């Protein structure tokens with residue numbers, strides 16, 4: 001972190017509005033006798049919010065007087081934490097993380113976009129829209145690289161989505177915080193991989209993602225002895241009963257023995273469970289999906305996004321040629337140990 005200095009242009013004075021002063025006095029009361037100075041950070045923060053989101057030197061002295069602290073102590077705090085802006089900032093102030101995990105995942109490319117679109121660090125664009133600084137780890141390394149813009153985190157940044165983000169903000173749009181790629185919170189990019197069992201369908205609408213989250217909470221709540229129980233194979237469930245009913249009406253479970261869908265290239269056992277849940281049990285069902293069917297599946301089940309075309313081709317290959325992933329049909333038209341795909 002570079003040296004942080006006070007802005008050369010300072011207002012002559014600062015004092016809290018009556019409302020902010022009353023709020024500050026309430027905060028101070030929350031601390032034990034003799035420990036009132038511990039309120040310094042929230043009170044400095046309120047001073048910054050009152051002063052157009054930057055902290056002038058008179059505000060530092062004002063807060064020091066309020067808490068009966070030496071000026072130098074409050075000055076040290078204000079200049080140490082990058083959450084305190086010591087110069088005017090833009091309407092959108094970007095704090096770009098440049099610490100190792102973010103740097104390894106492309107923060108330097110995002111930094112180049114900041115320089116190109118906004119200018120040098122600390123510079124405020126002429127119309128007062130943007131400013132940026134590089135900061136240390138903001139604790140969202142799992143979705144690196146990331147930046148905080150005002151009060152929100154924007155994660156999984158790429159030069160393209162970051163440019164689009166700045167462009168949207170410039171145009172006054174509400175831009176969705178969090179991962180800027182199709183990632184669920186901080187789960188792996190390809191979707192949650194663990195704690196997929198245990199989610200029970202309930203009456204009423206409930207998304208598959210929600211079911212996974214609830215399953216995770218339930219699993220955490222198990223007594224410690226559960227942790228050493230034999231691991232059961234995951235049994236992912238759709239979790240949204242209305243979605244399941246709609247799917248079953250569309251795909252209709254065929255009679256007879258089910259095919260082993262994991263022989264279709266790209267379908268793993270979790271995907272097979274989910275496909276079975278919506279009524280898909282046979283290679284032939286997959287091989288005959290219409291564009292509408294594929295669109296339905298990819299829209300309702302985001303974890304299958306971009307996969308159905310490949311599965312469809314693999315299922316057709318499996319039926320017609322016995323490859324990839326299995327032997328050719330025998331004379332009776334069935335595959336080794338499998339039923340003939342009759343549906």
Ligand code: FES
Nearest residue numbers: 097102137140141
């Ligand atoms: S390293 Fe960037 S958020 Fe932690």
